[in-house]
Each structure stands twice: as C-alpha cells, then as structure tokens.
Amino acid sequence: MQVNAPAIEIRDLNKFYGTFQALKGISLTVKKGEKVVVCGPSGSGKSTMIRCINQLEEHDSGDIRVFGTLLNDNVASIDEIRREVGMVFQHFNLFPHMTVLENCTLAPILVRKSSRADAEARARHFLEKVRIPDQADKFPGQLSGGQQQRVAIARALCMQPEILLFDEPTSALDPEMIAEVLDVMTTLASDGMTMVCVTHEMGFARKVADRVIFMDKGEIVEEADPETFFTQPVNDRTRLFLSQILGH
C-alpha cells in the first residue's frame, strides 16, 4: 500500500455479463479523503462499478489500483484490498445469527488478529459513533432498518478501512429512517473518510460530495463538482435524469 498513491485508480474498466456489456471503458480516480457520489438510472452499471473495487464482481479487462496495489486474480492482493475497503450494502447484510457486537468484532478478530477485548472496545466506540451504543447485545432481527444499516456502517468501520463504499445504503429504508443513516454518513465524511457512494439522495450529494458522477448505460457520462452538476449539467441524459429525480 502506497500512502501517496491515489486511493482508487480505475483505468479502462470493462465488464460483461455474457454478451451484455455492463461497464464500457470506465476510468476514474479518487483521491485520499475525497467523497464521490455516483448516480444514474437503474441498470447504468454504478453498483457493478463499485463492486469491482472490492472484487465482489470480477472485471474482464482494465486495471483497478487501490493505494497503488493492482487488483488481479491473485487472491492475496484481493484479500489485502478488502481489508482496506469497507462496504455498506443496500440490504445491510448483517449476520442474523450473531449479536450486533459479534457482527462488529468477527472480522477484526479473525482478519486483523485483534484481541477480543480490543475488538469489543473498538466496536463499542463505533456503535457509539453511529448512535446505537445500547443495542450491542441484540440480534439484527430485533432492530429497525435504520438501526441495522447503522450497525452495518459500524461493522465496516471496525475494520478501520481507508475507504468506504456505499451501495445504495438508503434505498431499502422507510423514509423516516433515511435521515438517521445520512446523518451518520455526513459525520463520517467530515472526519475525512474516503467515500464512494452510489445513492439517489441528491441532498446528501449536494452537501457532502466533492464530486458527483453520472453514469448511464455502463459509461461515465458526466463528472463535476456538485454545484456545477446540479445547476449547469452539460449532458442531455444528465438533465433528463435530474429533472426526473428532482422534479417531484
């Protein structure tokens, strides 16, 4: 891991599902500490792209580097990257057979080789940070959706990653719970975490993002700072998308 290298560097990324090309020559660089929001219509490849960054999807050609480490078929390099890149999913994917605390300490103990005491102390610290310190001994099924998603964020933070990927973190939530998750994400952003968020929460994008990326049909169509992106979008498809999503 090179400290001075860009956090994420994607060059000419292509991904096929059979004959369908999901990603068409994507190139993207994310600097350390930068917050990037990725939006676009469904099926535009935005989830596929961020899932390539921690290799939940294998890409077919192109290079992905995380802090200078090239992701290839080498399992060791994939494991190394996954330790540094946390991910938060649309459907939380908490482990239902473990308590909240166990969800948060499992990977630090097994992967980072932390002692149980250290791992639990850190888990309680991050549970406090996502504002659910008193739920540590409950099972995920006993929590609301918003609480589960905040546990999922704490679980990712417990690995102390350099980068956090968010894959539509609020899409599966009831409207009244979206704010509590976005608040936590905003706090993280102000702490200097490198973040790539696939989301349709344009308010969050405007407030937090350093850069907004619009994807359509497997390509990056527009890339700009939030002010320019929302007020003077260049591309027709971006304008159409924004009018649809902001229009009501």
Next chain:
Amino acid sequence: MTAQPYLSNRRLQRIRAEYFGSAGSGLLTLISLGLIIGIGWAVLNWALLRGSFTATATQAECMAKGGACWSVIAVRWRVILFGIYPYEEQWRSAIACAVVVVMTILSCLPVMWRFWRLAAVWGLGTAAFYILMRGGYFGLIPVDEQQWGGLALTLFLFVTTSVLGMPMAIGLALMRRSDLPVIARVTGIIIDTIRSLPLLSILFAFAIVLPFVLPDALTGDKLYRVIWGGALFFAAYEAEILRGGFQGISKGQEEAAKALGLPYWHRISRIVLPQAFRLALPATINQIVITFMETSLVVVVGFVELLAAGNTAYQTGEWKFAYVEVYAFISLIYFSFVFGLSRYGAYLESRMNAGQRKE
C-alpha cells in the same frame, strides 16, 4: 361471580365449539374417544393387568393369565442387549453402551461445542469403547468384532455412521457448490449415484465386494467397512439437505463476509454453515433418526444388532410364542432413543430461533 368459574365456562364453551360443533363432528369425537379408550384399555390389560412378570413363569402359566409374558425378557434380556458377545464378558458391553450414551449426551451440550472439547470427548470415548469391546488390553480377553452385538453394536453403528458421515456431508455439499464446474459436476454425479443405490446394496458392496477389490491392508474388519458404507450413504443424503440450507441463505451474506476480508474457510465456518445448519435442522434430525433405524440392516451381512439379537432371543423352542413381547421391548428401546433425539432437535430449533427474527 369469581373469575375461576368464568374461565372454566369459557373452556367448556371452546371444547363444545371445537369438538361438538355439529352432529357430524360430535359423532366423530365420540367414535375417536371410544377407540382411544378401547385400544388403551386393551394394551393396559394385556401388558400390565394380565401380564406375567416372574422370571420363572412358563408358557402355560402365562397363557392362564391371558396377558403378556414378560418372563421372556427377564430370561433373555442379555441376549437382546448383548447378542452373541461372550456371556462372562457382557459387563464390558454394558459399560461400552453407557460410554456411547454419555459421549452422545456430552456432545449435544452447547458448552461442549468447541473443537478441542468435542475432539477430546470423541477421542477418549471411542478409545474407551474400543478397548472395552475389543479387549486385548489391560488383561481384557479379546473379543472379535464378529461377536459384538445387540444394543452396543446398534449404538456404535449409529454414532460412528453419523459422526463420520457429517463431515463427509459437509465436504460433499461444499464441493457441490464449488465455483469450479468440474468439481461441482463430478460431486453431483457421485451424490446422485449413491442416492440411487439402495442402502442394502451399498452395505453388501462394502462388506463383501470391497475385499476383492482392495488390498487387505486397506479394508479392515467387515464391521468398519460396513460403517464406512453407511457413512457414505448418510453423507449423500445429508449433503443434499445441506444444499437446501445453503440455498436459503441470501447471496448478500457471503458478499458481506467477503467485503470484510474474511477468507473462504472463515466465510464457510462462521457465516454460511451456521445459517445453513439452522435452516436444514428439521430435515437433518429426520435423516439422523432414519440412520438410527437403518442400523438394523447390517443383519444382512451377518451382524447381530439389536433387532437381530431380539430375533434370536425368542427363536428357541420354549419362547417361540413370545415374539410380541420381545418386539415390544425392542420398540421401547428404539422409541426412547429416537424420541430423545427428536426432543433434542426441538430444543435446538428453539435455541437457534431465540432472539432471531427473519430479516
């Protein structure tokens, strides 16, 4: 009016509504009650009220009382429990049974579910069982596996078959869902082949055909070959049960584990298998119960397990008439073990569901 009569009124009303709601259902209720009472009385009358319990009762005396002749059990219980194991040494077989039961109960306790604790229980338990049964150490007279029998043999077959079969099942189930198509396909064919053979033919093949195919050093005693055959059979079915469990787990679970950097074995052992076992538990208990029953099939390759021992117990002239009593006794033994198993399964299910709601 106090609360108590009100409550019992409600209960009476419910009974009336549920069991005597209409003329038809009332009639059905009465007929069923009559049957239950009739059969219950007949059994009670036969087994206890008119039964003979003295060890010395002859057939004529039993007939005179008109009920069950439990004398056959009093006289022949050692044959039923220990088969053709040498008479003087049967205390060893009795202790060996107790060892298996204790070993099983210990490994069913959640406190023991640590690798080293289970390994210790199983290592020591199996060694104790073997030394007791086989002899040859500590001045115990050697007893050939061919002479093991009765309950001790049934328990040994059951426990070893399930304990060897379960890891094999996990291995097969994991290979079946491998990312490498060749491994997945070949494993699928192996599982399907085993499942399309009757257990009898597998036992025959392992007991009788295998020695012709493999060198002597690899085959071992017929008893162990039969156990391997039974374990393989168990594994094929249990692998499919586990596959059903795997399919019930959302893809997101493994993805979340990958995203946290957990390597394959940790993903499987900490995330996938615990959830798969929970989903597969009812069917797994079912399969284990079936395995217990199927131990009786080893009689075809010449082993005198519980049921076969029971057959020999009444098949000498004087007790030929008392086969019902012998089978009732054996059924009671099977029942107590299998009923215990299924209660344990129910306990496990409620334990695993505690505090967990489906997402």
